[in-house]
Amino acid sequence: MEKAIRRYMPIFVLPTFCAFILGFIVPFIMGIWLSFCEFTTVTDAKFVGISNYVEAFKDTIFRHSFWYTALFAVVSLVVINVIAFALALALTQKMRGTNIFRTIFFMPNLIGGIVLGYIWQLIFNGILAKYSTALGLNEWYGFWGLVILVSWQQIGYMMIIYIAGLQSIPGDVMEAAQIDGASGIQRLFRVTIPMMMPSITICMFLSITNGFKLFDQNLSLTAGEPSKMSEMMALNIFNTFYGRTGWEGVGQAKAVIFFVIVVAIGMIQLRATRSKEVQQ
Amino acid sequence: MKKKNKLSMVGTGVFTILGLVYIAPILIVLMNSFKKKVYINKEPFTLPTEKTWNSIENYLTAIDKYELLSAVGWTVFITVASVLVILICTSMCAWYITRVKSGFTKVLYLLCVFSMVVPFQMVMFTLSLVADRTGLNTPWGIVIIYLGFGAGLAVFMFCGFVKSIPLEIEEAAMIDGCTPLRTFFSVVLPIMKPTYISVGILETMWIWNDFLLPYLVLDLNKYKTISIAIQYMKGSYGRVDMGAIMAALILAVIPVIIFYLSCQKHIIKGVAAGAVKG
Numbered sequence: 439m440e441k442a443i444r445r446y447m448p449i450f451v452l453p454t455f456c457a458f459i460l461g462f463i464v465p466f467i468m469g470i471w472l473s474f475c476e477f478t479t480v481t482d483a484k485f486v487g488i489s490n491y492v493e494a495f496k497d498t499i500f501r502h503s504f505w506y507t508a509l510f511a512v513v514s515l516v517v518i519n520v521i522a523f524a525l526a527l528a529l530t531q532k533m534r535g536t537n538i539f540r541t542i543f544f545m546p547n548l549i550g551g552i553v554l555g556y557i558w559q560l561i562f563n564g565i566l567a568k569y570s571t572a573l574g575l576n577e578w579y580g581f582w583g584l585v586i587l588v589s590w591q592q593i594g595y596m597m598i599i600y601i602a603g604l605q606s607i608p609g610d611v612m613e614a615a616q617i618d619g620a621s622g623i624q625r626l627f628r629v630t631i632p633m634m635m636p637s638i639t640i641c642m643f644l645s646i647t648n649g650f651k652l653f654d655q656n657l658s659l660t661a662g663e664p665s666k667m668s669e670m671m672a673l674n675i676f677n678t679f680y681g682r683t684g685w686e687g688v689g690q691a692k693a694v695i696f697f698v699i700v701v702a703i704g705m706i707q708l709r710a711t712r713s714k715e716v717q718q
Numbered sequence: 719m720k721k722k723n724k725l726s727m728v729g730t731g732v733f734t735i736l737g738l739v740y741i742a743p744i745l746i747v748l749m750n751s752f753k754k755k756v757y758i759n760k761e762p763f764t765l766p767t768e769k770t771w772n773s774i775e776n777y778l779t780a781i782d783k784y785e786l787l788s789a790v791g792w793t794v795f796i797t798v799a800s801v802l803v804i805l806i807c808t809s810m811c812a813w814y815i816t817r818v819k820s821g822f823t824k825v826l827y828l829l830c831v832f833s834m835v836v837p838f839q840m841v842m843f844t845l846s847l848v849a850d851r852t853g854l855n856t857p858w859g860i861v862i863i864y865l866g867f868g869a870g871l872a873v874f875m876f877c878g879f880v881k882s883i884p885l886e887i888e889e890a891a892m893i894d895g896c897t898p899l900r901t902f903f904s905v906v907l908p909i910m911k912p913t914y915i916s917v918g919i920l921e922t923m924w925i926w927n928d929f930l931l932p933y934l935v936l937d938l939n940k941y942k943t944i945s946i947a948i949q950y951m952k953g954s955y956g957r958v959d960m961g962a963i964m965a966a967l968i969l970a971v972i973p974v975i976i977f978y979l980s981c982q983k984h985i986i987k988g989v990a991a992g993a994v995k996g
Contacts, residue, residue: 443817446898453813461866462833465841465848513994537971541982542737548974552945553967557743564762595989602990656767669727675839690843697840699741704835
């Protein structure tokens with residue numbers, strides 16, 4: 439059978455393979471190579487060693503954007519997961535209308551980042567105007583604005599994953615705990631949460647990597663105002679590439695650094711929570 | 719029992735209020751889309767009055783001046799075409815690399831998994847160069863870019879499912895004289911229907927809302943997607959027309975809500991399935 443399939447390789451694999459080479463492999467390898475070059479287009483690329491990386495680390499705004507992004511990722515991870523978990527617990531109880539509520543909480547997730555940013559910009563600026571200030575005047579307004587926006591967007595998504603996790607906990611385990619006289623809180627911390635570790639792993643992984651990669655919402659809500667202080671890493675890289683000519687090499691070096699950070703954080707996070715998972 | 723009932727009533731009440739708060743931002747934008755533009759920034763939280771009412775003028779401006787309908791059209795085209803191509807090509811590829819064991823298929827699988835964790839910023843500059851050079855900077859060409867960049871997740875999810883299909887079914891079909899192509903389309907494809915729906919929904923959500931990839935790849939003088947059009951309204955004109963932006967936001971949200979309400983069950987299932995595999 440394998441032999442027969444093998445002959446059909448060009449039909450089955452080639453379209454995806456070619457597109458994958460063109461859309462991912464080539465840009466990725468070129469990206470690594472160009473991070474060691476000075477260039478404005480590829481044809482005038484000149485090898486310059488690690489000077490782009492040195493330049494990137496010297497850039498104080500880039501370093502600021504790293505700490506700003508890291509803080510944002512951690513805060514949004516906690517806010518999103520705590521609320522999503524609580525909602526999932528509440529909406530799996532016997533209650534009228536749980537399906538409608540799930541539908542409502544999930545909905546913002548389908549709206550694009552640019553649209554979300556402008557929706558919330560109107561609201562935040564409307565509120566801040568009452569205190570005669572605006573979103574673009576303080577980096578921390580932008581920070582908490584983004585936390586609220588991203589929570590609004592992603593809570594529903596994480597809630598759905600948590601609900602799926604809760605529903606897969608076998609009923610007899612819960613019953614056994616109840617018969618043994620475990621209180622509600624004990625059951626939550628000793629049974630539910632340990633049994634939910636796979637879902638928690640996934641949700642934390644998704645929310646921390648989403649937090650680091652955030653771009654559209656950042657661009658549309660604050661665009662880095664005031665003076666690049668609310669600029670997150672992805673937006674900083676974008677502005678380095680397209681904001682001024684001659685800095686493309688540094689932009690690419692920043693992109694490589696960014697890639698390494700995202701992968702490292704994802705791995706650390708997976709390892710940390712995977713080790714707490716229990717066998718079912 | 720009575721006490722429990724009361725508790726559930728309270729719960730429903732609390733969640734009704736929470737739900738209303740949750741959709742309030744969209745309602746506020748809807749309300750403002752009918753106001754004259756000068757009043758939107760001044761009093762965004764009041765209902766339109768006779769003085770501020772602008773009927774559907776904002777919508778007409780958004781459509782006429784900012785060509786929003788053509789943006790909606792291109793977004794629909796790009797999303798539908800890309801998702802269809804991704805579904806067909808990657809499912810075939812995933813079936814092949816699960817059924818044929820070789821060094822090549824193993825490496826391809828690992829590369830697909832790897833590509834899922836690479837942030838777009840890593841390849842954005844070089845990808846837009848590649849697209850320009852190869853002439854893929856049109857709504858037709860971008861389909862190939864999406865196939866390439868979106869292949870990782872799709873191949874990964876399809877592979878996970880193909881592994882659970884018993885080999886005997888396919889063997890029986892092949893012994894009966896089916897070619898691999900026929901086996902795939904009349905035996906494997908129907909079994910994988912739920913996975914097609916899950917992958918289709920995840921990719922639709924991604925491509926419909928994507929901003930940066932089409933922004934960098936497409937020839938923006940000719941083609942814009944909704945997200946790009948809205949970003950342009952804010953960015954490149956001297957005076958920002960808040961009224962038109964509100965109308966554009968609503969026009970961007972409406973298709974999403976229709977799509978969501980019409981296949982809500984599949985979407986929620988798809989998200990849950992995608993997460994378990996991921």
